[in-house]
Amino acid sequence: MFYLWVVGFVLVALLLCCLPWIRKQKLTENVINNKVLIKQRLNELDTEQEQGLLDSEDTEQSKEELTLAMLDEVGQQSKGSSNVTLIILFGALLSGAIGLAVYWQANQISQIEHWQEVRQKTSELGQRMIQGDASLQLEDLQDFSLGLRTKLIDNPDDPVGWMLLGRVYGAMNSLNNAIQAFEKSLQLDSTNTNTMASYAQALLMTGQENQVLRSKQVLLHLLTIEPDNTNAMGVLAVVATQLNDKQLALDNWQGLLAYIPNTEPNYQLIEQRIEELKRELSVQSDGESKFLIPSVSVTVELASDITLPKEGFLVVFAQENNSAMKMPAAVVKMPLGEFPVVVELSNENAMLPTYTLSDLKDVKIVARISTNGDVTQTSGDLQGERIIALSKEQQTNETITIDRTL
Numbered sequence: 001m002f003y004l005w006v007v008g009f010v011l012v013a014l015l016l017c018c019l020p021w022i023r024k025q026k027l028t029e030n031v032i033n034n035k036v037l038i039k040q041r042l043n044e045l046d047t048e049q050e051q052g053l054l055d056s057e058d059t060e061q062s063k064e065e066l067t068l069a070m071l072d073e074v075g076q077q078s079k080g081s082s083n084v085t086l087i088i089l090f091g092a093l094l095s096g097a098i099g100l101a102v103y104w105q106a107n108q109i110s111q112i113e114h115w116q117e118v119r120q121k122t123s124e125l126g127q128r129m130i131q132g133d134a135s136l137q138l139e140d141l142q143d144f145s146l147g148l149r150t151k152l153i154d155n156p157d158d159p160v161g162w163m164l165l166g167r168v169y170g171a172m173n174s175l176n177n178a179i180q181a182f183e184k185s186l187q188l189d190s191t192n193t194n195t196m197a198s199y200a201q202a203l204l205m206t207g208q209e210n211q212v213l214r215s216k217q218v219l220l221h222l223l224t225i226e227p228d229n230t231n232a233m234g235v236l237a238v239v240a241t242q243l244n245d246k247q248l249a250l251d252n253w254q255g256l257l258a259y260i261p262n263t264e265p266n267y268q269l270i271e272q273r274i275e276e277l278k279r280e281l282s283v284q285s286d287g288e289s290k291f292l293i294p295s296v297s298v299t300v301e302l303a304s305d306i307t308l309p310k311e312g313f314l315v316v317f318a319q320e321n322n323s324a325m326k327m328p329a330a331v332v333k334m335p336l337g338e339f340p341v342v343v344e345l346s347n348e349n350a351m352l353p354t355y356t357l358s359d360l361k362d363v364k365i366v367a368r369i370s371t372n373g374d375v376t377q378t379s380g381d382l383q384g385e386r387i388i389a390l391s392k393e394q395q396t397n398e399t400i401t402i403d404r405t406l
Contacts, residue, residue, distance in 0.1 A: 141168055141171055141172050142172070144168055145165060145168045145169065145172070148161060148164060148165045148168065149165065152165065157188055158188075159185045159186075159188035159189035159192060159195070160185075162181050162182070162184045162185035162188065163181070163182065163185040163192065163194065163195045163198065165181040166178045166179070166180075166181030166182040166185060166195075166198060166199070166202065167198055169181055170198070170201070170202050170205070175202055175205055175206050178202045179199070179202050179203060179206075179211075182195055182198055182199035182202060183199070183335055186199065186335060186337060187311060187335055187336070190335075190336065190337035190338050191225070191337075191338050193222050193225055193226050193229060193232075196218055196219075196221070196222045196232075197219075197222060197229070197231055197232055197235065199215075199218055200215040200218040200219045200222070200232070200235055200236075200239070201215075201235055203215035203218070204235065204238065204239055204242070209243075209348065212239055212242055212243060213243065213332075213344075213348055213349065214334070215235075215239050216236065216239045216240070216243065216245075216248075216344070217332065217334065217342070217343055217344060218334075219232050219235060219236040219239060220236070220342045220344070221337065221338075221341050221342055223236070224340065224341075224342060225338065228259070230256055230259045230260075233252045233253075233255050233256040233259075234252070234256050236248070236252045237249050237252035237253045237256065240252065243348070246277050246280055246281055247281065249277060250274060250277040250278065250281065253270050253273055253274050253277070254274055256270060257270050257271065257274065294346070294347070294357050294358055294390050294391065294396070295344060295345065295346035295347075295357070295395045295396070296318065296344070296345045296346070296357070296363075296365060296388070296390070296395070296396045296397075296398060297342060297343075297344050297395055297396070297397045297398070298316055298342070298343045298344070298345060298365055298367065298398050298399070298400055299340050299341070299342050299343075299397075299398070299399045299400070300314065300316065300339065300340060300341050300342075300343060300367045300384070300399075300400050300402065301339060301340045301399060301400070301401045301402070302339045302340075302401070302402050303384075303401055303402060303403035305403075306382055306402055306403065308336060308369065308382075309336070309369070309371055311336070311371065312335075312336050312369055312370060312371045313333050313334065313335055313336060313369070313370050313371075313372075314333070314334050314335075314336055314337075314341065314343075314367065314368075314369055315331065315332070315333045315366075315367075315368045315369075315370055316331070316332045316333075316343045316345065316365070316366070316367045316368075316400075317329075317330060317331040317332070317345075317365075317366055317368075318330045318345050318357055318360060318363055318364070318365050318366075319360070319363075319364055319366070320360050320361065320362060320363070320364070321362040321363065321364040321387050322362055327351065327352075327355065328351060329350060329351070329355055329356055329357050329359060329360050330345040330346065330347070330349035330350055330351075330356065330357045331349055331351055332344075332345060332349050336369065343367075345357060345365070357390070360390060361390075362387065362389075363387065363388050363389070363390045364385060364386070364387050364388075365385065365386050365387075365388060365398060365400060366383065366384075366385045366400075367383065367384045367385070367400040367402055368381050368382065368383045368384075368402075369381060369382040369383070369402060377406055378406070379406060380405065380406065381405070381406045382402050382404070382405055382406070383402060383404055383405075383406055384400045384401045384402035384403050384404070385400065386398055386399075386400050
């Protein structure tokens with residue numbers, strides 16, 4: 001668009017400059033022709049007087065009229081030249097104004113100045129955010145995100161920078177951008193539990209079922225690395241409650257309660273919630289399992305000779321083993337991280353609402369590392385698999401080792 005404006009501006013400027021000169025040239029030619037005709041007529045008058053065709057009085061009167069006509073031509077030429085100068089001056093001023101307007105619009109000078117100011121105060125805003133400054137406004141968060149994005153352009157492999165950007169987006173309630181920033185940070189550093197916790201919270205805040213399930217998987221993995229991470233326990237308890245997984249919620253509230261002094265105000269609230277969950281689960285004490293739908297908790301490990309790609313996805317899915325129907329009944333996909341990792345498959349992970357884990361009999365669980373994240377098998381993918389008997393009454397726990405290249 002900028003170059004189109006420039007081309008248009010140049011054409012208009014050339015037109016404004018050329019038209020006055022063309023007009024001036026035409027006017028000058030007309031004046032010269034008229035002067036030649038007047039001089040020729042003066043010579044003819046002298047000849048006619050010598051031949052006796054005109055007397056001296058008529059000759060002088062005619063010469064006087066021709067002289068006035070010549071003076072009038074000269075005046076018109078001078079006036080025309082003055083008009084041409086004014087037109088050229090007006091065209092130059094108009095061209096300059098258009099040029100400045102196009103330059104200002106194309107370069108967004110005011111925004112560039114604001115960007116330069118933001119770069120100067122990015123560190124200050126970062127310190128205020130880390131310290132939990134309650135006076136930070138939305139404009140401050142927007143400026144800080146702009147400064148972080150500028151730094152990440154120069155250093156795109158900074159996992160801490162991406163984590164901070166994700167937290168800023170989360171504070172601005174821009175959850176999709178926050179999730180993308182956290183995923184980028186985890187691709188660069190898959191062991192950072194702080195990033196995992198922030199990522200799980202962002203997924204939970206979306207309120208979307210598939211994202212909440214993903215949050216649960218991230219938190220389960222985080223707790224395998226840091227079993228005493230109280231923040232992860234609390235968030236996982238909330239996630240489990242939202243997913244109506246009462247037993248998982250109970251386990252995490254109980255685990256969290258062990259780390260909280262009984263003098264804390266939250267202690268009694270968590271204790272009350274634990275008692276409520278126990279009462280709700282006690283109705284299933286007649287031998288009926290607490291798992292109303294089949295589910296499989298899969299721990300995925302790597303063989304010692306397997307080398308992970310720099311980027312890719314872990315895809316875990318369940319399908320019928322001895323059947324022509326090879327469509328997965330449940331699928332979980334996540335960016336590559338630290339192994340071992342725990343993944344849970346259930347009816348919530350179904351690709352179709354009419355074909356779920358409950359429809360399977362002889363179940364094959366596949367764990368695959370793919371560069372494109374597709375369930376379809378691709379040459380070079382890494383894979384491990386296991387055939388299991390799915391229990392309808394309790395959760396099935398299995399371990400799969402990825403040990404071969406396709």
